Every structure is written in C-alpha cells, then in structure tokens.
Amino acid sequence: MTHTKTVGTMGLAWSISVHSYGIPKNLVALAMRGSNYYIKTKNENLTISAHIEYSIYYKNLKRTTEKENFMREIEVAKITDTLERLCIEANEHLPQDVKSAILQCRALEDGEIAKNVLDNMIENYEIADREHVPVCQDTGMACVFLEIGQDVHLTGGDLREAVDEGVRRGYEKGYLRKSVVKDPVRRGNTGDNTPAMLYTEIVPGEQIRITVAPKGFGSENMSAIRMFKPSAGLEGIKDFIIETVENAGPNPCPPMVVGVGIGGTFDKAALLAKKALLRPLDSSHPDPFYAELEQEMLQKINKLGIGPQGFGGRTTALGLNIETMPTHIAGMPCAINISCHVTRHQTEVI
Numbered sequence: 001m002t003h004t005k006t007v008g009t010m011g012l013a014w015s016i017s018v019h020s021y022g023i024p025k026n027l028v029a030l031a032m033r034g035s036n037y038y039i040k041t042k043n044e045n046l047t048i049s050a051h052i053e054y055s056i057y058y059k060n061l062k063r064t065t066e067k068e069n070f071m072r073e074i075e076v077a078k079i080t081d082t083l084e085r086l087c088i089e090a091n092e093h094l095p096q097d098v099k100s101a102i103l104q105c106r107a108l109e110d111g112e113i114a115k116n117v118l119d120n121m122i123e124n125y126e127i128a129d130r131e132h133v134p135v136c137q138d139t140g141m142a143c144v145f146l147e148i149g150q151d152v153h154l155t156g157g158d159l160r161e162a163v164d165e166g167v168r169r170g171y172e173k174g175y176l177r178k179s180v181v182k183d184p185v186r187r188g189n190t191g192d193n194t195p196a197m198l199y200t201e202i203v204p205g206e207q208i209r210i211t212v213a214p215k216g217f218g219s220e221n222m223s224a225i226r227m228f229k230p231s232a233g234l235e236g237i238k239d240f241i242i243e244t245v246e247n248a249g250p251n252p253c254p255p256m257v258v259g260v261g262i263g264g265t266f267d268k269a270a271l272l273a274k275k276a277l278l279r280p281l282d283s284s285h286p287d288p289f290y291a292e293l294e295q296e297m298l299q300k301i302n303k304l305g306i307g308p309q310g311f312g313g314r315t316t317a318l319g320l321n322i323e324t325m326p327t328h329i330a331g332m333p334c335a336i337n338i339s340c341h342v343t344r345h346q347t348e349v350i
Helices: 076-092 096-108 112-131 159-173 230-248 266-276 288-302
Strands: 002-009 012-019 027-033 036-041 047-050 052-058 072-075 141-149 152-155 197-203 208-215 224-228 256-264 317-327 332-339 346-349
Touching (some): 072 076, 076 159, 076 346, 096 317, 141 159, 159 197, 224 230, 224 266, 230 288, 230 332, 256 288, 266 317
Parallel strands (some): 072 152, 256 317
Antiparallel strands (some): 002 012, 012 052, 027 036, 036 047, 141 208, 208 346, 256 332
16 A cells, blocks of 8 residues: 655655555654654554655755755764874874975075084984884874864764874874873873863864874973053064063974964964964965064064074074954953974864
C-alpha cells in the first residue's frame, strides 16, 4: 500500500511516498537518519521506519538555496590531528618570510660579529629543516588561534579538550620541550605543555582556520602594555615602542619581531599585538598611515645599534607590524608583543 502526504518543514515542502501498511494520517514530524527516514505520529510509542523518495520544491522560502540551510559538521578529532602536526612543523620550520628577512639583514651587515651571528642563525634553521629538529630549545607555549566558520557544527567532543590533546600529542611525538607550569606562583610542570593558549573567533563560512604559534618567554617577558590618554598622541606611542625595545636589549634574542596593538580595551590591545606577529614580514598595513608608521619605527629601532644577539650591528629588528581597532573616546591603549628571530607559526584550513 502506498500513502502519499506532503509535510512542510523548515520553510520547505517535502513530498513523500511511504511504502508501508496502516500509515496513520495524523502525521506530525519527519526526521532523517542516514538513508532511512522516520515518521513520528501522535500515537504514543509508534514510530514507523520506511524508505522515502522525496523531492524538494521551493515554497515560502526564507533562504534561497539548499546550501544555505546546511551546517558542515567537523569532528573535533580532526582539529586534534591537525594541531598535533602543526605543533611539530611550527617548531621545526621557520616561515619563509622570516627566513627571507634574516637573509636580507645578513646582506646589510658590515660588522664581522653581526655577520657571524646571522650566519649561525641561518645555519641553525637550515639544520632544523633538514634534520627535522626544533629550531630553538625553547619550544614555547602553544598559542592556538581558531577562526571558526559560523556554518560549522563541531561534533564528537569538547573543543578545549581536543585542542589540548593535539598539543599534548604534538609535543610528545616531536620531542619538544614541555614548558608549561600548573600554577603561575606555585609552579609545577604540567608535563605535556598543556593547556594551550586558545583564541577563538567566529567568522563567515564553513571552514576552520587553525594557526599554531609557539611562543618562547625570553621574548614574551620583554613585552609591555600602556594605557595612554588620547593627549599622549602619536608621539607617545612612538616613544613607547622605542622605550620597550631599548629595555628589551639582547634578552629577546634579536633581531626581533615587534608586534604593536593599538586600540580596543586593555586585553584587546594585547591580543592585537600578538596577532600582529602572525602577519607576514613582507606585508604592510592596508592603511597607508599605519604602513608608513611601521616603516618609520622599524628604521628607528634598527638605528639603536643593539644588533644580532645584542652584539651590535645594523639589524635589531626583522620587522614591525601594527594592528589597530576602534577604542573609547577617553583612551588609547597600546601593547607591544616582542618576538625573537625564531618567530614561528603554521596555519592550515580544514
């Protein structure tokens, strides 16, 4: 016996043909389960399973395509697997833009000590690439940035646990130093470099962009933030950048990379500064005003004479990136995140 009924659901009309016996007419719900469809009725404990041939036609649509009704499911285990690999790759291979910047600085140096230091740095990252070993003994805290598409539905477990498991596996499998303590005051190593420093952002789309940026603390400790009043003006920000780099001296293993965050709130300015370190060194801020400021401050920093590893020279910084956002009328937060010449990060989209 064939019974046909049209059911409206989610703004679409579904034409269904059910091959069964005694289908009740008081049909109230339809749900998909793989290749089978299940019909629920008002009769208690009565669920009839049947294969349904269906067609969708557009009637009173709130959306224009079937794709717009679609949420892509991603198992958190895929994030774990990706992070495991990226933790290792980020610690073994410097990004090409960082390598290119080091080579360019080597060509500009005229002092023998500075040239020898940069030669050692070049040899070091070449060995790391070739032998698949960490480019630095401080394999850092795992800073993990997730840009999650708003059309993604994460399944299969807790996101935070999945991220930490990926970091745990990566640092074990890659024989990377575990550098995280359980408590900031009472200390005690966690033994697996977790928890990760996790930053999430919801963005348009149905993909997840995963970035791992291991951050050593020789440079992190040299970072600073200042809550300026607007009256400090641009000169206040310029002076703060130079002051912070001068105070850092040789501690962050220069030539360093300087990330500057301006605007937002206290915490947002710091995040902007950290994100600035992820931007390629051969790129410029899209706003010409800040692009010019980046070049001006980089030149001033390199005139300080701190040089590679603090031994003097023309190269104190490989690059300086600025990120900005709107802020309150009464403030002008500015954060500076210092990174060493081993500014590591790897990205993958799933």
